[in-house]
Structure formats: structure tokens, C-alpha cells
Amino acid sequence: MKKIxxxxxxxxxxxxxxxxxxxxxxxxxxxxxxxxxxxxxxxxGKVGIVSGGGSGHEPLHAGYVGHGMxxxxxxxxxxxxxxxxxxxxxxxxxxxxKGVLHIVKNYTGDVLNFETAADLAAADGIEVRxxxxxxDVAVKDSLYTAGRRGVAGTVLVEKIAGAAAERGDSLDxxxxxxxxxxxNARSMGMALTPxxxxxxxxxxxxLAEDEVEIGIGIHGEPGRERIKIEPxxxxxxxxxxxxxxxxxxxxxxxxxxxxxxxxxxPQVELYLAYRRAAEVLEERGIRIxxxxxxxxxxxxxxxxxxxxxxxxxxxxxxLWDAPVHTAALRWGR
Amino acid sequence: MKKIxxxxxxxxxxxxxxxxxxxxxxxxxxxxxxxxxxxxxxxxGKVGIVSGGGSGHEPLHAGYVGHGMxxxxxxxxxxxxxxxxxxxxxxxxxxxxKGVLHIVKNYTGDVLNFETAADLAAADGIEVRxxxxxxDVAVKDSLYTAGRRGVAGTVLVEKIAGAAAERGDSLDxxxxxxxxxxxNARSMGMALTPxxxxxxxxxxxxLAEDEVEIGIGIHGEPGRERIKIEPxxxxxxxxxxxxxxxxxxxxxxxxxxxxxxxxxxPQVELYLAYRRAAEVLEERGIRIxxxxxxxxxxxxxxxxxxxxxxxxxxxxxxLWDAPVHTAALRWGR
Numbered sequence: 001m002k003k004i005x006x007x008x009x010x011x012x013x014x015x016x017x018x019x020x021x022x023x024x025x026x027x028x029x030x031x032x033x034x035x036x037x038x039x040x041x042x043x044x045g046k047v048g049i050v051s052g053g054g055s056g057h058e059p060l061h062a063g064y065v066g067h068g069m070x071x072x073x074x075x076x077x078x079x080x081x082x083x084x085x086x087x088x089x090x091x092x093x094x095x096x097x098k099g100v101l102h103i104v105k106n107y108t109g110d111v112l113n114f115e116t117a118a119d120l121a122a123a124d125g126i127e128v129r130x131x132x133x134x135x136d137v138a139v140k141d142s143l144y145t146a147g148r149r150g151v152a153g154t155v156l157v158e159k160i161a162g163a164a165a166e167r168g169d170s171l172d173x174x175x176x177x178x179x180x181x182x183x184n185a186r187s188m189g190m191a192l193t194p195x196x197x198x199x200x201x202x203x204x205x206x207l208a209e210d211e212v213e214i215g216i217g218i219h220g221e222p223g224r225e226r227i228k229i230e231p232x233x234x235x236x237x238x239x240x241x242x243x244x245x246x247x248x249x250x251x252x253x254x255x256x257x258x259x260x261x262x263x264x265x266p267q268v269e270l271y272l273a274y275r276r277a278a279e280v281l282e283e284r285g286i287r288i289x290x291x292x293x294x295x296x297x298x299x300x301x302x303x304x305x306x307x308x309x310x311x312x313x314x315x316x317x318x319l320w321d322a323p324v325h326t327a328a329l330r331w332g333r
Numbered sequence: 334m335k336k337i338x339x340x341x342x343x344x345x346x347x348x349x350x351x352x353x354x355x356x357x358x359x360x361x362x363x364x365x366x367x368x369x370x371x372x373x374x375x376x377x378g379k380v381g382i383v384s385g386g387g388s389g390h391e392p393l394h395a396g397y398v399g400h401g402m403x404x405x406x407x408x409x410x411x412x413x414x415x416x417x418x419x420x421x422x423x424x425x426x427x428x429x430x431k432g433v434l435h436i437v438k439n440y441t442g443d444v445l446n447f448e449t450a451a452d453l454a455a456a457d458g459i460e461v462r463x464x465x466x467x468x469d470v471a472v473k474d475s476l477y478t479a480g481r482r483g484v485a486g487t488v489l490v491e492k493i494a495g496a497a498a499e500r501g502d503s504l505d506x507x508x509x510x511x512x513x514x515x516x517n518a519r520s521m522g523m524a525l526t527p528x529x530x531x532x533x534x535x536x537x538x539x540l541a542e543d544e545v546e547i548g549i550g551i552h553g554e555p556g557r558e559r560i561k562i563e564p565x566x567x568x569x570x571x572x573x574x575x576x577x578x579x580x581x582x583x584x585x586x587x588x589x590x591x592x593x594x595x596x597x598x599p600q601v602e603l604y605l606a607y608r609r610a611a612e613v614l615e616e617r618g619i620r621i622x623x624x625x626x627x628x629x630x631x632x633x634x635x636x637x638x639x640x641x642x643x644x645x646x647x648x649x650x651x652l653w654d655a656p657v658h659t660a661a662l663r664w665g666r
Contacts, residue, residue, distance in 0.1 A: 002525045002545070004602035004638060006564040014565075015601045018608030022590075022624040058600035078601075192335045195599075212335070231339040232347075257355075264597040266528075266633045267391035268348045268411075269337035275351030291355040293660075295628070300599045303634060305337060327626075331663050 001201045008198040012055045012075055019062055023327045026066045030093070033086040036062040036073045041094045043071070047165040047174045048094030051103040051158055052087060053110050054079040056197070057218060060155060060297040063328030069162035070103075070326070078197050078300070079219045081109030087117035091126060099127035099171035103158055103178060105150030106134040129171055131178040133157055135185040135308065137246040138215030138223045151218055152260045152308040153185030155296045156320075159329065163319035181316060186246045188239045189306030190223070191216040191262060195299050214238050218262075218299045232269070236276040239307045244284065249309055251285030256292065256320065258308035263298030265305055270294065273305055290320055296328065334534045341531040345388045345408055352395055356660045359399045363426070366419040369395040369406045374427045376404070380498040380507045381427030384436040384491060385420060386443050387412040389530070390551060393488060393630040396661030402495035403436075403659070411530050411633070412552045414442030420450035424459060432460035432504035436491055436511060438483030439467040462504055464511040466490055468518040468641065470579040471548030471556045484551055485593045485641040486518030488629045489653075492662065496652035514649065519579045521572045522639030523556070524549040524595060528632050547571050551595075551632045565602070569609040572640045577617065582642055584618030589625065589653065591641035596631030598638055603627065606638055623653055629661065 005011050013034065020029035020036070027036050035052075042048060051061045052074030061073035071094035076082035091100050100121065104114045111132060118128040134145075135153030142149055161178035169177070191213045194203040204220040207213060212235070215223025230238075249255060259274045261267070274293050281288055289312055297306075310316070323332030338344050346367065353362035353369070360369050368385075375381060384394045385407030394406035404427035409415035424433050433454065437447045444465060451461040467478075468486030475482055494511035502510070524546045527536040537553040540546060545568070548556025563571075582588060592607045594600070607626050614621055622645055630639075643649070656665030 002542070002562055002636070004525070004565045004568060004598065004606055006566055006605075011601060011605065014608055015605040018604035018606070018611070018626075021611045021621075022604065022607050022626050055601060056599070058604075063600070192337070209335070229335055232337045233339055235337060263599050264634055264636070265337065266389070266596050266631060267396070267628070268344060268388060268633070271351035271355065271391075272339070272344065272348040273337055273351070274355050275347055278351070278354045288354075293351075293355050295600075298599060300601070301597055301636060303335070303597070325664075331658075331666070333665065 001196050003198060005198055011198045012077055016062065016075060026327060030089060033083065034075060035086040035090040036065050037090060037093045038065050038071045041071050042096040044096045045098055046096045047098045047169065047171050048096055048100040049103060049162055049165055050074065050090045050094060050100060052082050053105050054081060056300045057297050059328030064158050064326045066326035067333065068166045068322055068324035069158055069329065081107065081113050084113045084116040084120065087114055088120045091117060091121045091128060095126045101161065101171060101174050101178060102128060102130040103154065103161065104130055104132050105154050106132045106147055107144045108146065127171060129175040131157065131175055131182060133182045135182060135187045137186050137242050138188050142217060143221040144219065149217055151189065152187045152258055152297045152306050153182060156185055156256065156258065156310050157181045159324060160316055160319045163322035181310065184311040185308060186243045187306050187308040188243050189216050189262065189304060190214045190235060190239060191302055191304035193264065193303040194220055195302040216304060218297065220299060220302065232272055233276045236273050237280065240277050240280050243307055243309050247311060249286050249311060254287045254289045254312045256290040256310040256312055257281065257288045258292040260297055260306045260308065261295040262302040262304040263295055264301040264303040270305055277307055289317060334529050336531060338531055344531045345410055349395065349408060359660060363422060366416065367408060368419040368423040369398050370423060370426045371398050371404045374404050375429040377429045378431060379429045380431045380502065380504050381429055381433040382436060382495055382498055383407065383423050383427060383433060385415050386438050387414060389633045390630050392661030397491050397659045399659035401499045401655055401657035402491055402662065414440065414446050417446045417449040417453065420447055421453045424450060424454045424461060428459045434494065434504060434507050434511060435461060435463040436487065436494065437463055437465050438487050439465050439480055440477045441479065460504060462508040464490065464508055464515060466515045468515060468520045470519050470575050471521050475550060476554040482550055484522065485520045485591060485630045485639050486515060489518055489589065489591065489643050490514045492657060493649055493652045496655035514643065517644040518641060519576045520639050520641040521576050522549050522637060523547045523568060523572060524635055524637035526597065526636040527553055528635040549637060551630065553632060553635065565605055566609045569606050570613065573610050573613050576640055576642050580644060582619050582644060587620045587622045587645045589623040589643040589645055590614065590621045591625040593630055593639045593641065594628040595635040595637040596628055597634040597636040603638055610640055622650060
């Protein structure tokens, strides 16, 4: 295992410490157990938003803490759910009197631990709602989930719900729009290479020199099928077709097209994939209104990409365009 | 070779086409030969800024075209200098009557082809100045250069010179500040893995399972030494010590600390490296005033990172903070 790390057991602690130093204007970091909180939290009279999950998917979630997005992020160990304690602490830290929304990717551990934390917060008098994201069309149940997995659509939920909270929406309203974004988002990914969890020390799976995995999960969990590598355009078609047909997205729909890198894929390949995805959407009469291309939810150094489509309405567009100031997503301020 | 590509010969064309589709609000792309131009070019009464070089370093340079940074980028084939033709076309396209600055990384092909384009532009009555970046302290001469290589410091030159041009500085003034940033920036990088140029089909060099290359170039060209892999903190020390001692940076200096990923390195490792770099600077009494962490100048899927320090003055800080709106760097609008 070749990595830029010191002690495999201290990877998350040391990385979050670096993140806190680099972004001291945006966040404060509480340790033992670790959680990342917006520097000006709690923002009085604003719904607080907390997300979290296993580390290794950076910039998700700490990279999205700041004005217009998350109030706190709770990173677990690599690919391991955080325990209820730091989730509870984060929930308390961001409660500005208007309630707190938990945005949770649909993995059994995350769902359970966020539920426990929400119960404990409720006992402390904090109103908590949870939205569970499950945008991955690749598989129904999987290694770590009952039902579909929450993947790249989560980034879009966090941005749009974050903007709704920032403009002063109530907890019900913020939860409603988060649910609406999740309900209108679909994703599917693929991998060229595996990744290595530091404390495991070995790749989480193996792929032959000419093999790729279609429908991969963000922890390297199995997808739909292993195939021989194909030209990029065919790979894009294999991802975008089930995405389109699942919702389904139809002619005349306005969408946000999100091409996400898994961490180790060069940008030149992501834009090459974007080109084909845009072509497919044009052929089907689906209108790209907004785009996002880059490494926004990753699987350590895994090479591969995912495609997410979000069916937009006017309110979602307005909230997408609203100012955001986080380490990983910033515009308008 | 496993890559998300179609035809190796069409990688740059297809990727730039995707970039143009995703960022149609920011850029227009001229093809045959290819160059990427700010959508509102030429901006009358503003110095135009053109950069370029071989592809494979994305987001450099096309990702920096837009308000407050570059007016045009000229991508060559992967790791291959663009020819004078598209550089000349880009220079003409961004000339707003106040002259054009070329920002050129110090590689023999780039320097030569930008010079030829500048001569041709001058013959057409466009005043052109060139600033050649050479911030890499690793090696004096190298495979593709006489003198030091231009690496990550180039991103800082482009941002700060771009802001100077945007506020209305003259060509002399913009060139002066670009020179000043280059003169005060020092960088050094390392690699864990090689990268594969698509049209070559094989990794550009090999490293044993436990070996890393210190002082690597952004095309995988040799650095100072190959060593057995060490803990991250030792690797950071091996990069930052020669960087600090070269300028030298001294106690009381204010700096921008830039930890750059080579393309395939997970963010968790970059922030972990940042933590140690910040620690070293604090020990030496050097004050971090601004930070940048992420994949800003890459070598395809290479795993590794570089550290850049820029000694800041008040004007550089003001220009660094000025609004920028490009695909890869955006704040303040």
C-alpha cells in the first residue's frame, strides 16, 4: 500500500486537522469524537443541517460545511459510519432554535446511528428530521444497504436544502425540498480500479487489466456486472441509459447533469464523458440547465466516474444558484 | 491501459468539447487548431492574458479561463506543446487594445512556440509580453527544460496577474506583478505512481511497490532521487525544506501555502500533508495568510503531491482575494 499517510489508524484525525487549519475561516473542528462545524454555528433562526458518514469520500461531507450548505459534518473512520455520539454533538452545536435536518446516505450503519442520535437530540428538546438519500439505480439491495444506496445525488440534496435553510425556510420546508431533490435524482457509477482502505492495507476488490465494474458502489461494493473495458462513449451509455429510464427523464425535462469522478480519474476523462452524456440527453430532448463536473463524492483513489441526473424545477434552480461558500463548492460570495 | 477514452488520438478534442458544453457561460472553443477563449473576449481596455501548454494537467489551463484570470488557454496534445498557430489565434482573439501577456511554463517547446506566436502577433500590431514561470526547485535543468521547470506556482501567477488585468492595470504592470509572483514562488513535488499518456499506452516510467520519486516533474520526468516510501510527515519535510531554503522563506514572512494533488491522490491525503506543512511553517515562524489545497495542476492520474510557497505582499493578497469566476477557481461572484 502506497499512500501519503503516517499511521493508518490516524488518517482521518490528521486529515481533518489539516482541513481545519486550511479552512479556519469556515469551520471549527471538535475532536474526541470528531465533528466539523460551521465557524459561526449555531446560526440563530436558521434550520441546522448535519450530514456525515464514513470518510474516504472527500470532499463529501466536510468540504460542504459553510454558508449555504451544511452546518456540520460528522466523518467516521474510512468507509465506516460515525457513532451516534459525534452526530448528537454536531446536532446540538448547530441547533439555532429552528430544528435540525439530518441528511443521511442510505447505508445501514449510517441510518441506524443517525436515528439513535436523533432520538437522543429529541430527548434534549431539539426537533430533528431526517432525509435518507438513495439515488443509485445500480442495485436494489447491496452489501451495506436495504434498498438503494445513497451516492452522488447527496451532494445536490445538500446544496439545495442548504440554500433553503439559508433563506430562512422552516424545518418542514427544508425537509420537503431535500426529499424532492432526492426523489428527482438518479445516479449510476463505474470503476476502472479498486481503492485501498488504509487500515485494511489491501485493495477492497480486484479487477483484471481489461475489466471494469458497472454499477459500482462508493465503497467498491459490487455493482451490476463486470465487463471488458469499452470506449468511453459506450461506458457513458451503460450508465446514463438506466439513469434516464429509471425516473424516467423525458423529452422537455430540464436537468442538472453531474459527472462525478471517483477520486483517481483525471479531469480530461471526466469532461470527455460529459461530452457523450450531453449528446445522449440532446438526442432525447432533455435540456441541460445546470452542470457539475469534478471529484465531489469519491472513493479514495478509485478510478471511475458516475453520472447523476436531477430533474429541476424553478425553485431548485434558484436554490442551486444561491450563494454558497464551502471548501469544495463556492460561488456568489 | 485502462482509461475513459474513445480514440487515444481524440482525447484532447473530445475532452475540450465536453468542457465547452459544460461551461458555455464562461468560454467559447475554437477548433482546428483548438483554443479556449473567454466568452466575452476581447474585453476592451483590458490586458489580455493567454496561457497554454500540453494537456494532461487539467484544470490547468482551460479551467482558469474566465473573469479575473485567463482570457484564453491553448491546450496542446497530452504533454506536448501547442503549435504557434493556436497561440497566435488566441492572442488575437483576446486583444482588447491594451496588449497581451503570455504566461508560459518553462519547457523548451512551450517557450519556443509562444515566442514564435508573439513575433507573429507583433507583426500584426499586437503588443505582447511573456512571463516564463520556473518555480520548481527540484532540478536545475531537466528532460524538457534549460533552467528550472514551471509547475504549480503557475496557477498563482495566473490568478494574481489575472486580477491585476481585471482591475485595469497596464501591460507593464500586469507583467511586473506576474514576474514578482514567479520570483517569490517555489515548489517541489513527489510521485507515488506514474501516469500513462493515452497515445503512448504505457506508463511513462516505473516505480517499485515501495518506491517514490522525490522532485518529480509534472510530466513524470525524473526528480532528485528515488527512495523507499516514508511516512507522510517525512515526505512533506523532504519537499518543504528545500522549498523554504531556496528563496529563502524566513521567520515573519507571510505566505500562501498551496498543497497540490497530482491527479490521482485522494483529498484525505492532501489535507494530511497540509497539516504537516503548516506545522513546519509554524515552527519556523512563517505565517500562512492564504491556502489552496486540491488538484489544480495535475499529471493525468499520477498519485503524488507538490508543495508551493508564495511569499505574499499586500498587493498580492488583495489580488488573490479579488473575485474570480472560472471553471476551477471561483469566488466573490
